[in-house]
Amino acid sequence: GIQVEQSPPDLILQEGANSTLRCNFSDSVNNLQWFHQNPWGQLINLFYIPSGTKQNGRLSATTVATERYSLLYISSSQTTDSGVYFCAVDPGGSYIPTFGRGTSLIVHP
Amino acid sequence: GAVVSQHPSRVICKSGTSVKIECRSLDFQATTMFWYRQFPKKSLMLMATSNEGSKATYEQGVEKDKFLINHASLTLSTLTVTSAHPEDSSFYICSARDWASGSLNEQFFGPGTRLTVL
Numbered sequence: 001g002i003q004v005e006q007s008p009p010d011l012i013l014q015e016g017a018n019s020t021l022r023c024n025f026s027d028s029v030n031n032l033q034w035f036h037q038n039p040w041g042q043l044i045n046l047f048y049i050p051s052g053t054k055q056n057g058r059l060s061a062t063t064v065a066t067e068r069y070s071l072l073y074i075s076s077s078q079t080t081d082s083g084v085y086f087c088a089v090d091p092g093g094s095y096i097p098t099f100g101r102g103t104s105l106i107v108h109p
Numbered sequence: 110g111a112v113v114s115q116h117p118s119r120v121i122c123k124s125g126t127s128v129k130i131e132c133r134s135l136d137f138q139a140t141t142m143f144w145y146r147q148f149p150k151k152s153l154m155l156m157a158t159s160n161e162g163s164k165a166t167y168e169q170g171v172e173k174d175k176f177l178i179n180h181a182s183l184t185l186s187t188l189t190v191t192s193a194h195p196e197d198s199s200f201y202i203c204s205a206r207d208w209a210s211g212s213l214n215e216q217f218f219g220p221g222t223r224l225t226v227l
């Protein structure tokens with residue numbers, strides 16, 4: 001099956017810093033989503049981005065489907081950004097999602 | 110829009126009992142719902158895909174007689190953990206796809222159910 005690799009696995013930032021999270025996938029995909037899992041376990045939709053670039057406030061994402069990767073940018077990080085960020089893809093020809101292992105982010109005040 | 114609820118949020122039960130978890134799409138129709146299991150500090154593991162009006166499709170290694178899934182309507186899917194044992198203790202999360210939205214394949218997640226089996 002498709003492999004989804006996220007990096008870095010762990011990230012510690014000072015409030016106000018910028019960061020880039022990466023999601024590599026081993027095959028073509030139909031869909032790609034980025035999620036933020038907060039400390040209470042809720043997964044929050046950040047971006048639905050099978051290709052192209054999107055921005056939402058301090059967050060933006062870019063997916064280059066032909067090169068099989070997606071990037072999530074967090075600017076001016078805040079303590080509320082802490083949590084785990086997951087990338088999930090549907091492999092080409094399937095609509096069954098596969099999750100990466102996530103990036104655990106801690107933002108210190 | 111695109112809100113998914115899950116009930117209960119937390120349940121503690123004795124070994125050998127069965128537990129039912131409900132997943133509802135509140136403001137859209139979900140022809141497909143997914144059930145995941147998550148262990149501490151781990152990623153989400155897909156257990157099964159639930160399609161309205163048909164039998165669920167289970168992932169390899171998931172016991173379908175242990176984890177009963179029913180998707181009787183376009184807004185409700187249930188997961189029943191039968192004869193629960195301590196090793197079934199975990200965080201169970203459902204998601205739903207909103208086929209009527211512009212993003213046909215975007216998943217929306219419920220808040221999860223933490224199951225503890227004593």
